[in-house]
Amino acid sequence: MVWEGSADAPLTARIVALAPSMHPGERRVADAIAADLASAVERTAQELADHVGVGRATVVRTAQRLGYDGYPQLRVAVARELSLDAAGDAADGTMLGALRAAFDRFASHVGHTVSALTEEGLQAFVGALDGASRVLIVANGLSSPLGLDLMLRLTAAGRPAELLNDTIAQRIAARQLGEGSVCVAVSGSGANQETLAVLEAARAGGSGTLAITSFARSPVTRLADAALVVPPAGDSFRDELLHTSRAALMLVIESVVDALLDRRGDRGRDARDAVLQELGAAIRE
Template sequence: MSSLIQSYNEALGLFTQTEEKIASFIMTNPEAALELSVNDLASRLNVSPSMVVKASQKMGFTGYSQLKLAVASELNVLVQREKSTILIEDLDAYEDLVSSTIREAYSRLGEDDLKKAAELLVESENIDIYAFGFDAVAGHDLYLKMLQSGKRVKLIENGYEQMISAYNLKDDSVVVAISSTGTSIDLLDALKFSEKTGASVITVTPAGSRLSTYSNVNLESYYS
C-alpha cells in the first residue's frame, strides 16, 4: 500500500491528534475500515463523523468514501499478486538474497554500534533519512520500516531539501545519512546544519568518511 502510506506520511504534520488516531486506524486495519461506514468508524473510535472526513481530506481524498476506494483498490492489487506463482517464486528468491545479505552485513557490524543506532531511533520523535541515487533504495527500505513502527519519518533525496530540513530539526530528531561513497558535499552540508540543531546523526558510510565526523554513530563496516 505504498501510495496510501505516502499520503499518510505526508499528512502527519497536518493531522490533529484525533485525525492521526483515525488515519492510523485505517492504515493498520484496512480490511476493517472497508467494512465500516463513516458513522460506524466514528462510533468505534469515539470521534465525530466530520473528523473522519477531515482526516480523509488531509490525506488528499475528497472524503472517507474515496479513501475507502483507494484502500480497496490497493488491497485488490495485493490479492492478485499473491495469486501469481511466478511472483511468489521471485519473492522467495529475493527473500533468500536479502536474508543472506543481512547476515553478511551483520557479521561485519559492531554490536555496540548497532545497539546505539537502534536506541537513537527508538528514542527519536522525528527521523530524517538522507540518501542519493542507488543509496536511496536502502533509504526507502528504512523509511518503510520506520513508518510501520509508528515513527514520523521523511526520506529526502534532494540535497537542497536535505539542508532545509536539517536546518529545522530539533534535538529530539535523528538523521540517518546513507552514502556508499561518503564524498557527497551536499550531504556533508546537511549534517553540518543538523549538528547545530542538536539532532542525533547516524551515518552509514565507508570507513574514514568525512560524513562520520558529524555522527553519533557510524555504521561504517557496512560498506567495508
C-alpha cells in the same frame, strides 16, 4: 603546470605528461599512484601521504595539478582505468554466467557485511531511532533507493520518518530538526557532498546524527554520533565505484528495523499487526 588537455584523458597519461614539471613531493605522489593503481584507489589522501612520506596537502595539490577537483575525483579516475580489467568476470562469457558470478561473489562475502558492527554500536543506533522525536532520512545518488526503503520500513514499524528528495530542502529540514531529533544518512561511499552538507546542517541545528555507510574512515562517519559500517561485497573502494552494490546495506537496514521492532515491544507488535491488517485488505484473489 596544470593539466589543460582533454577531460577524458586517463590518469596515467596525465602523469606521464606532467610528472617532469612537478615539484619533488608531487612527483613522488604521482609515481606512487602510477606504480600501483590498485593500491592507490583504496587509499585515502592521508594514507597515500603517509605511504609516500609527504603531507596530505601535497597529495591534494598533486590531484589538482593533474586536473581533478580533489583527491576523491582522482580515485574515481583510477577506478575508471582499472575498470578495463573488470571485463570478463563471467567465466563462460554468457549473461547467465555473469549473473551467477555476481551471486557467487556476493555470497562469498556475506559474512563480511556484519564484521564491522558491534553490539554497542547497534544499541546506540537503534536506541537513537527509537527515542527521537523526529527522524529525517537523507540519501542521495545511488543510495537514494535505500533511503526510501528505510523510510518505508520505519514507518511500517510505527516509527514515522521523513524523506525529502531535493537537496536544498534536505538541508533546510535538517537545520530545523533541533534537539531530540535524529538525521539518518545512508551513503554507500560515505563521501557524497550533498549528504555531508545535510549532516552538517543537522548538527548545527542541535540534532543527533546517524549514518549507515560502507567505509569506516569515510567523511560521513566523522559527522555521525553513531555509524553502522557495512563493508561492500568486494571490500574495496574500487568495487564500490565499479559495482555500486547496495545489497549488503539493504540486508543490514532490514535487520536494523527488525531490531527496532523487538526493542519497542508491544508497540512494535502492534505496528506489525496493523501492517498485516492493511496488507491483508489490499490483497485480492
